[in-house]
Amino acid sequence: MSLDAGLYPVPEGHLAAVVTHLETTAVAVPDSPFPDDVSIERDLPSVERYRALFRAIGAPWLWTSRLKLSDSKLAEILSDQDVEVWLLRRHGIDIGVVELDFRVAGECELAFFGLIPTETGGGLGKAMMSFAQKRGFSRPIKRFHLHTCTLDSPKAVPFYLASGLRPTRRQVEIFEDPRLAGYLGEDTAPQHPLIET
Incomplete structure (x- = not known):
């Protein structure tokens, strides 16, 4: 599909984001240990616990994909042997997630990656x-990849580039505003003002 350069209307009640895909074909960062008071453990959290952490990390950036799934579908993903959910904890409290998805042969997608705001x-x-x-x-695997978008932290892309990932393509995503x-x-992510329908 080819579009002419210019501005295009976003449908009422929707948001638009530019998605950047990045990847590396080998480990591209040096060892960096966790502080003594932080642990990372593979876990199979309950749907409720997972969603609570997902919200705590992602609400400022309008993460909603896992909020829209049914409990049974989310539980199916989390329990898949080719999905690894690693939780960061400080003094026993969940503060971050590293979620790796190996469901495509020969690839690892960094599906979710983030910290609660007080830990960034x-x-x-x-x-x-x-x-x-x-x-x-x-x-x-032959490829480690992820994607981020313009609704995410402005520090995300520079961080991923500094982590040795290279950009490979862009897309525009249009989706229903999760606040509406x-x-x-409705007061979530005020940096992206809500446009009432």
């Missing part, structure tokens, strides 16, 4: 990315 900016991201890439390439659909509160 302290250097944990480097340890998380080091862990994610090493864990990804511990299986026989009731998945998130």
Whole structure:
């Protein structure tokens, strides 16, 4: 599909984001250990616990994909042997997630990666990315990849580039505003103003 350069209307009640896909074909970051008071453990959290952490991390960036799934569909994904959910904990409290998806043969998708807002900016991201890439390439894969978008933190793409991932393609995603659909509160992510329908 080819579009002429220019501006295009976004349907009422929807948002638009530019999605950037990035990848690496080998571990591209040096070892970076976690602080002594932070652990990372593979877990099979309940749907409720997973969604609570997903909201805590992703609400500022309008993450909603896992909020829209039925309980049974989300439980099916989380319990898949080729999906690894790794939870970061500080003093026993969930503070972050590294979710690796190996369901496509020869690939590892970093499906979800993030920290609760009070934990960002302290250097944990480097340890998380080091862990994610090493864990990804511990299986026989040829590609470790992820995608992010313009609704995410403005620090996301620079961080991924500094982590040795290279951009491969872009897409435009248009989707229903999750605040109007009731998945998130109307006061969520004020940096993306809500346009009432």
